[in-house]
Amino acid sequence: MTATVNEFNWPDRIVIGTIGEPGSRTFYLQARAGSELASIALEKQQAAVVAEMIDEILDQLSTVEGNPFSVPEHTPVELVDNEALEEVDELFRVGSMNLGWDASVAQVVLEAFSLNEEDEETYDPDGPGALMRVRMPVGTARAFAMRTHEIVAAGRPMCANCGYPIDPDGHTCQDENGQ
Secondary structure (H helix, E strand, O other): OOOEEEEEOOOOEEEEEEEOOOOOOEEEEEEEEOOEEEEEEEOHHHHHHHHHHHHHHHHHHHOOOOOOOOOOOOOOHHHOOOOOOOOOOEEEEEEEEEEEEEOOOOEEEEEEEEOOOOOOOOOOOOOOOEEEEEEEEHHHHHHHHHHHHHHHHOOOOEOOOOOOEOEOOEOOOOOOOOO
């Protein structure tokens, strides 16, 4: 049995969004091209790292002499997407992700692989797993990263004393002296 591949080469929309309240949110990567819509669940840290890595790739590309790929330094206003997730029908939970650059079409390529049911860490392309591959033009990638940073930061406030999140029902922390 081969893997299921969901591919979006020029998505109309690619976002990370959440369902639930801070502290118990579920993060989703959602892509849409025409009537095709796919949503996959991922961890908050996975979302944060992918946004950071996209920014690093784009920042590095923008320093190439003459900026041949027209990489924007900031998110183009017309590409800002603050809308809620569309209907979520989770295809799979992400195990691992790859991020790359395709210079032939000037797109960031994001691949998200499903968890392997046996060891929950690896992806087997010949197994029953799934893959979502999204190719994003540079402006879309910049907007995706900006929104993802905002979504990740919109969680619970952090305690100034211990650095751990403060739950809506309160917080007990210990300072550096263990008190």
